[in-house]
Amino acid sequence: MILQYATPVALAATGETIGQKSGVIYIGLEGSMLAGAFFAMLAAQSTGSPWIGLVAGITAGMLLALLFGWFTIRRGIDQVVVGTAINLLALGVTGTIYRTQFGNSGTLLSVAKLPPVFGKIDAVEILLLLSAIGLTWVLQKSSLGLALRATGEYPKAAEAAGFSVARLRFIGVACSGIFAGLAGAYLSLGISGSFAENMTAGRGFVAIAMVTFGRWKPMWVLAAALLIGFAESLQFTLQAAGVQAPYQLLIALPYLVALTVLVVVGRGTVAPAALAEPYVK
Amino acid sequence: MNGFLRFGLLLAGLIVVLLLTLAAFQLPIVDSVKLIFDGAFSDKFAWSRSAVKMTPLLLTGLGMVIAWRAGVYNIGGEGQFVVGAIFGAAVGKGLIGANAAAIPGGSLLVLVVCAIGGALWAWIAGWLYVRRGVEVVISTILLNFIAIQLLGFAVSGPLQEQKRQVPQTDLLPESLMLARFDRQTDVHLGTVLALVMAVVLTIFLYRTVAGYRLRLVGDNPKVARVNYIDPGRVQLSAMALSGAMCGLAGGVEYLGLVGQLGTTFPQQWGFLGIPVALLGGLNPMLTAGAAFFFGALFAGTENLARFTPAGTTIVYVIQATAVLAYVGLNGLRKARPKPEEESASTPS
Numbered sequence: 001m002i003l004q005y006a007t008p009v010a011l012a013a014t015g016e017t018i019g020q021k022s023g024v025i026y027i028g029l030e031g032s033m034l035a036g037a038f039f040a041m042l043a044a045q046s047t048g049s050p051w052i053g054l055v056a057g058i059t060a061g062m063l064l065a066l067l068f069g070w071f072t073i074r075r076g077i078d079q080v081v082v083g084t085a086i087n088l089l090a091l092g093v094t095g096t097i098y099r100t101q102f103g104n105s106g107t108l109l110s111v112a113k114l115p116p117v118f119g120k121i122d123a124v125e126i127l128l129l130l131s132a133i134g135l136t137w138v139l140q141k142s143s144l145g146l147a148l149r150a151t152g153e154y155p156k157a158a159e160a161a162g163f164s165v166a167r168l169r170f171i172g173v174a175c176s177g178i179f180a181g182l183a184g185a186y187l188s189l190g191i192s193g194s195f196a197e198n199m200t201a202g203r204g205f206v207a208i209a210m211v212t213f214g215r216w217k218p219m220w221v222l223a224a225a226l227l228i229g230f231a232e233s234l235q236f237t238l239q240a241a242g243v244q245a246p247y248q249l250l251i252a253l254p255y256l257v258a259l260t261v262l263v264v265v266g267r268g269t270v271a272p273a274a275l276a277e278p279y280v281k
Numbered sequence: 282m283n284g285f286l287r288f289g290l291l292l293a294g295l296i297v298v299l300l301l302t303l304a305a306f307q308l309p310i311v312d313s314v315k316l317i318f319d320g321a322f323s324d325k326f327a328w329s330r331s332a333v334k335m336t337p338l339l340l341t342g343l344g345m346v347i348a349w350r351a352g353v354y355n356i357g358g359e360g361q362f363v364v365g366a367i368f369g370a371a372v373g374k375g376l377i378g379a380n381a382a383a384i385p386g387g388s389l390l391v392l393v394v395c396a397i398g399g400a401l402w403a404w405i406a407g408w409l410y411v412r413r414g415v416e417v418v419i420s421t422i423l424l425n426f427i428a429i430q431l432l433g434f435a436v437s438g439p440l441q442e443q444k445r446q447v448p449q450t451d452l453l454p455e456s457l458m459l460a461r462f463d464r465q466t467d468v469h470l471g472t473v474l475a476l477v478m479a480v481v482l483t484i485f486l487y488r489t490v491a492g493y494r495l496r497l498v499g500d501n502p503k504v505a506r507v508n509y510i511d512p513g514r515v516q517l518s519a520m521a522l523s524g525a526m527c528g529l530a531g532g533v534e535y536l537g538l539v540g541q542l543g544t545t546f547p548q549q550w551g552f553l554g555i556p557v558a559l560l561g562g563l564n565p566m567l568t569a570g571a572a573f574f575f576g577a578l579f580a581g582t583e584n585l586a587r588f589t590p591a592g593t594t595i596v597y598v599i600q601a602t603a604v605l606a607y608v609g610l611n612g613l614r615k616a617r618p619k620p621e622e623e624s625a626s627t628p629s
Binding site for chain 1: 306307308354356405409412413414415416418419420422423424425426427430431433434437438552555556559589590591592594595596597598599600601602604605608609
């Protein structure tokens with residue numbers, strides 16, 4: 001239950017961590033998730049296979065991230081501006097195709113959901129745990145991880161060491177998009193088996209917040225996302241038990257903690273130093 | 282001046298994007314344009330709907346102009362909009378309770394408090410940026426979430442209606458609401474207020490020393506520093522002003538249109554102000570033009586939705602495409618060497 005609530009946010013946050021480590025804050029995460037959710041559902045519905053749907057969702061999320069990369073990395077346009085536009089684009093395109101294809105009468109679409117692998121755990125959830133562990137290793141121990149981190153900390157040094165900042169940042173932002181697409185696909189195929197307009201409902205932004213809360217460390221980010229999942233599922237448990245609690249404050253707690261940390265320590269040394277700064281050779 | 286030219290280019294560009302979007306979704310272009318035009322301008326009801334949609338877009342858009350012009354990329358307009366309205370609703374509840382609804386200036390008091398609420402919320406992000414080096418993008422995303430949860434808490438706790446059934450505040454009495462010009466339509470004094478604000482902001486930015494300093498800090502903080510202007514202080518004030526404008530937008534929506542807060546109160550106006558300000562070239566008067574265009578487009582596409590499956594979602598596509606085209610072309614222009622700089626032939 002908790003894992004199911006947490007998985008989409010955790011996946012997207014994991015991808016966003018890679019992107020931010022390379023110095024790109026991908027505000028379009030929400031858009032990639034939404035596109036992932038929609039195109040996964042569309043592909044699964046027309047082919048009947050949730051696996052093809054998953055691939056379609058990942059592709060959609062990645063393409064949107066690459067479009068973002070073209071504007072921000074190649075053209076050096078501000079990441080906040082382009083990210084905002086990407087979110088609107090995804091919201092508009094998925095909403096419009098959904099309405100013109102399936103009508104806005106609210107017909108409930110249903111597609112085959114992902115089958116579980118062990119007990120109640122499905123393949124995507126296993127992938128999430130593996131990728132958080134694998135990513136920690138890649139970022140900390142591998143030469144690619146080192147180059148990626150250097151790009152986010154001090155791009156000039158990375159460039160001087162013979163790496164292409166643009167290519168590394170493209171890798172970073174593509175990973176953000178891939179994970180966000182998967183997260184969205186999981187939302188439509190793994191959890192609900194359907195699609196609704198704007199079904200991501202801000203989860204992409206939650207994921208960006210969780211990267212900050214997890215202090216840019218994949219395992220911590222995963223833990224932060226699980227905490228959010230726990231807080232959200234607790235809300236329903238409390239309501240079902242008839243407990244009168246201001247659960248909104250409970251949900252706000254992780255954001256408040258993240259904000260307090262920022263107030264006390266500032267951006268600190270953990271945040272990539274060149275985050276959101278365009279690199280011009 | 283070339284303001285007219287820029288406005289014309291903006292409008293032409295937006296119309297081209299509208300037509301392309303309709304074509305991309307295989308909608309019948311002529312019929313769709315007619316439906317949109319009817320929905321936005323056919324009679325006084327349509328005009329009223331356009332104006333009502335324009336109002337929050339313009340106010341949040343102006344809020345974005347102030348902060349972005351100072352080089353602080355505030356994307357917390359949504360949170361500032363919501364917190365402003367919560368502050369206003371607290372005063373509103375007090376006024377209802379004290380039976381002081383008949384006091385003249387009651388609505389003015391609420392609006393001022395809304396602006397203060399928004400300013401405080403933005404100030405947190407500004408302080409984190411200036412004093413702690415925290416990216417405004419990150420802090421405002423966090424603050425937006427806290428604001429939404431705060432709203433949920435407020436309307437189901439301290440500010441909930443007296444019947445305590447639905448998570449919403451009590452409806453404000455007519456005497457506290459902003460005046461309407463016509464009993465049949467929704468256009469209210471807030472629309473005029475928004476337009477006045479656009480003029481005030483133009484004067485502030487281009488005719489006062491403080492406005493000049495603000496623009497200088499945004500354009501080149503180093504030059505500002507050399508001239509004994511502290512960029513941090515200016516940016517902090519700009520954030521607070523920006524938040525005040527977004528808080529005011531929340532107040533105007535509260536007092537002008539809905540009259541009560543519920544969990545459906547946030548309608549993304551804080552986010553939608555960003556593309557409006559960007560397409561307005563971060564200039565207050567052009568932002569007013571962009572806000573009117575998109576306000577009319579929202580009203581028009583609502584009409585479109587009545588007769589075709591497509592609807593308001595195409596507005597988002599148009600906003601996104603227009604912003605990308607705009608920054609893409611401006612980026613190209615900047616990358617080019619000097620001679621091309623002068624020619625104004627690049628459409629927006």
